[in-house]
Amino acid sequence: MTVTNAPDATGGYAVDVIERGEGHMVLSMGPQHPSTHGVLQVITEIEGEIVTKASPEIGYLHTGIEKSAENLFWSQASTVIERMDYLSPLTNALCYYLAVEKLLGIDDQIPPRANQIRVLLSELSRIASHCVWLGTGGIDLGALTGFFYCFDLRERILDLFEMSGGARMHPNYIRVGGLGQDLPEGFLAKLDGVIDMYEPRMRDVRRLLQKNPILQDRMIDVGIISADEAVAWSLTGPTLRATGIQYDVRRAFPYSGYDQYEFDVITRTEGDAYARFLVRLDEMDEAMRIIRQVRKQLDTPGAWQIPDTKFAPPPKETIALSMEALIHHFKLVSESFRVPPGDIYQAVEGPRGELGYYVVSNGDNRPWRVRTRPPSLYNLQVLKKIAIGELIADMVVMIGSLDPVFGEVDR
């Protein structure tokens, strides 16, 4: 009995049922599938309903982002890098720019307000990303109402991104040295609206899903990962914290002023899909806790970008008045700044886990290499291990609980 993933007669790569005998079957789940959360192909071998082997095949969304980034200016590369983890784009941009700022040596000059807004947007992205996870995870199990509730909350957050950065997804609002512009008028009022809306909405969602006996039946004791396995398989994020290990990059290697905010690192010990579900729900609450603390700080105005115009563009009003501002603006747009040679690994806590960038500069105005440490790739890889012995119907639950984003897995 052989399983191959070579192209078939029509040039397709999907492997359909190719051999059946004695209740043993090979099934190709994907790459087009309503519940694989993207373009994933899992070649599953099943005995009756029990999975004996699962090999996920990825690469169906390989975009060459890292190669594209090597051919764009430092400030342009963030546009393609944002499109990796497309559920929380600002997190990617933040991590990349933190790395670049460290190589430039300006990481200690970022003004406090810029850091506060960066933290605010990161936590809003976390909530928005978990809303998608929760909604689509519910749909996989048949719970459609939760999807509508979660996406409505997400809409209000996307409104905030559109106000500040100009686009709902991929706003490219975080730039070198700070932000693209200050928060517009009316942003804080809208943010207050989101903060007020959050608690009653999440109460409703929890009432719908958390104690739902069908959801509990489908998620408890499915896809159990032990703490040692989690470390061996390089899991990070809620998948790791649901096994009991308390590792959160915001606590371990604080960035952008996260050490001044109070928040708990949520952990559970069961390690099953339900534990991961609860960890993410509680993480949304912790994110809102951080947002409330940041909101108080945002009332004081301040600088939102470093004053050094060799890296960050000067304010538009000064370009017509100051020759130096005009020259700096021209230089930045036509040939960008140059980053001194060196390599650095910078990580942030994304919604899926430790998102890291290993950025190498050779002194040019373009990155030499941007290697992503994709949390979803490692989180998804453990599917090979945990699917064995589970029912075929649990595959969907397990993939959902690992929360992969294929823009990040395939890049």
Add this chain to the structure above:
Amino acid sequence: MPSSQAPPAGATAVDPTAVRPDIADARILRVTPAALRAALEDLKRDGFSMLLDVGGVDYLEREPRYDIAYHLLRLPTQAASAGQIGQPERVRVLCGVPGDATTVPTVVDLWPSADWAEREIFDLYGITFEGHPDLRRIQMPDDWEGHPLRKDYPLRGVARERTPRPSFALKSNVAAGTPASGRTAAGLQKQIAEVRARADGHAAPNPLQAKDGKQP
């Protein structure tokens, strides 16, 4: 517009890892492929239980040509009561791989998570990992030729590189031998003034004869 065809904007370093600034992001170790496994086993025994990532870099003009970066993490130690969490630590092991001998031992037996990461380096750089159970392409289709992330692989792929775009940026579309058009800046100013005057409803004063004072 930057592109792989454009030369670097100024003086560049051949080996950025040798001249990096003093940033304390991780402890850095450099090893040869022969010493790689020993170094990683030592670190794992020392408590660096998590392999965060295995990534490749192509330094085209450097000898050895490639670097494989292993990012390891020592997790904060668990304690019975919260508040006694130990300090986490990062290590980066850089393994230089020469361009003509691209084989490196695998670490899949030490950390199973290295499986896909090593397959990706094989796919995109062409570096083989001895002892890997299933070394085949992961991102590119199985019948793809070439290793895309190498610096000598064109950005737009081999097939499309024969038709570079945008062609209008690279050449002039004025055929050789075309005589000068005879337009001057002054003539253009005059034309603008005429058009504006026509829009205002009276004859334009000729800016070149502004001091004339005569009404046409």
Add this chain to the structure above:
Amino acid sequence: MALGNSGADFLLTTVDSVARWAQASSVWPLTMGLACCAIEMMTATAPEYDIARLGSEVFRASPRQADLMIVSGRVARKMAPIVKRLYDQMADPKWVISMGACASSGGVFDNYAIVQGVDTIIPVDVYVPGCPPTPDGLLYAVNLIQQQIKRGGRGGILARA
């Protein structure tokens, strides 16, 4: 219809227009979500934009049951044969919306990995610009498909492509 009998002509064109009205009012898309545009496509089914009020009540996972393929996201070279196979598996009449810059032309990614426009492999009826387009854009595209169906071309009682 060369029947010579104006009564029969009237009957058939009326039936045809009724069939077209039915098809336009229930365009069921295929779940062809690839990347970021897929999230905006999902948002178009969410309450704020609600594609169901245009007739796209359900998104079918099986191409046999879908009328409309919304190619939402960047089409990688590895995925291209699968997109083509799914298009071939859809039953006539079928329509295609190319959603977003990547599906329409390759978008930001002019490189080795991305198909520069899904119309190089399947015929497209409506292109939606944006990166990603707002769900409003997608709703307008579905409106345009509905107009195309009602105006002529594919569809109706003779449902061959």
